[in-house]
Amino acid sequence: MTPAAEAMSAADEASRGLGVELLEHGEGAAVLRMTVTPAMVNGHGITHGGYVFLLADSACACNSHGPVTVAAGADITFVAPAYEGDVLVARAEERTRHGRSGLYDVTVLRGDEVIADFRGRSTRGTTPKESG
């Protein structure tokens, strides 16, 4: 298994079930892709924000350094709606590391259009609080 596949595997078994694919993976950066399925939208065809968050959080997790880095929290701003069938790409970049903590910026895009901006707060420790 390549390091990238390992990263995806460790961080994202739950999100792989949603069809999330790892496109790129490097030191402090990751790009993931997900297509919006009928199960992810409401009656108006608009994607549930939880799935947009899930994609961004997965990108954040892939981006992290080492297996015990976990999300302590995150802030997301929803910029534009996404619809069934949309192909969403999440680009994660490390912004700052300090001691056992880090900040990651993730932008969720549909083509060139921003769908959401996400900022994840990670911490390293022995007690993961979620599987991002």
Added chain:
Amino acid sequence: MTPAAEAMSAADEASRGLGVELLEHGEGAAVLRMTVTPAMVNGHGITHGGYVFLLADSACACNSHGPVTVAAGADITFVAPAYEGDVLVARAEERTRHGRSGLYDVTVLRGDEVIADFRGRSTRGTTPKESG
């Protein structure tokens, strides 16, 4: 259909697919329940944070007033890990309304233990950005 069921229906078609149930629904408050399924966890059995967010965001949406209220954004802090089989309950309360905007506090609990604290920022308008 009762108003509660309508609220759930309007806000949460996507989350109902995850087994999310509406337990209580009133003016400015909502309680939702979700059981963590195998699809929501990673190899270590820890729930993906995206599903915790999704539950909280759904509670926030049920709590909102009227059909055009949408989530503009949210902040979540992950307090403790949740595991496969856990029954999670999300309690949403309106904190502040001002003009077309509002703040909602959602606590995700497993029994008496806090799993996550979520603060949703909503806005009312004609262009929903996500289906919370």
Added chain:
Amino acid sequence: MTPAAEAMSAADEASRGLGVELLEHGEGAAVLRMTVTPAMVNGHGITHGGYVFLLADSACACNSHGPVTVAAGADITFVAPAYEGDVLVARAEERTRHGRSGLYDVTVLRGDEVIADFRGRSTRGTTPKESG
């Protein structure tokens, strides 16, 4: 010196210079008051958000348990403008504690009207990152 005065002294030498007063102080709660001075407003007489943040952050710090608790970060939503001469009161309550971390909710009020909602993230450690 009373414990309340000590709490104020330890946490808030900088904010005392702004005329911030400690009205109440107990386990997990604190109430502070500040009058908006001419130095805190712009040409339109509207209070700079930084001073509203400063008041809320000071309330958060008074509220904390023990001398080494420090703010790791915070989110603030500005709800309504405050003006020169306004008497602002910040009410802080502990929301959640988990391990070495905690969440504090602070509401900044002018009478009954909400001016801002603040959520502080604290952590205990030997390296304070700011003096809240």
Added chain:
Amino acid sequence: MTPAAEAMSAADEASRGLGVELLEHGEGAAVLRMTVTPAMVNGHGITHGGYVFLLADSACACNSHGPVTVAAGADITFVAPAYEGDVLVARAEERTRHGRSGLYDVTVLRGDEVIADFRGRSTRGTTPKESG
């Protein structure tokens, strides 16, 4: 008065009183500088987080487009402590604009070291909620 000076003047009368200087100002970007004075620190010589926020918020405001853009809210992460006499520089960049809303990223630095990361949420309207 130059446009830069006007921007500083409009946005920052309160922060100028703190010695905040505008170093650069362009479309979607601004750089501000502030020296930590004795009034901004506590007994341990550590800068009150409120002043770090104030500097970042001022940079965010300078960065905004037009006079009626106001901060709707912000999130700040304190990365490292700042001390009396430190020269802090805040670099603000527009991250996303959508409709009447925008996101601004501000990094507060001491030399090359990150002191704080700030993300401001702005909105344009006729009722400013704070003077950033």
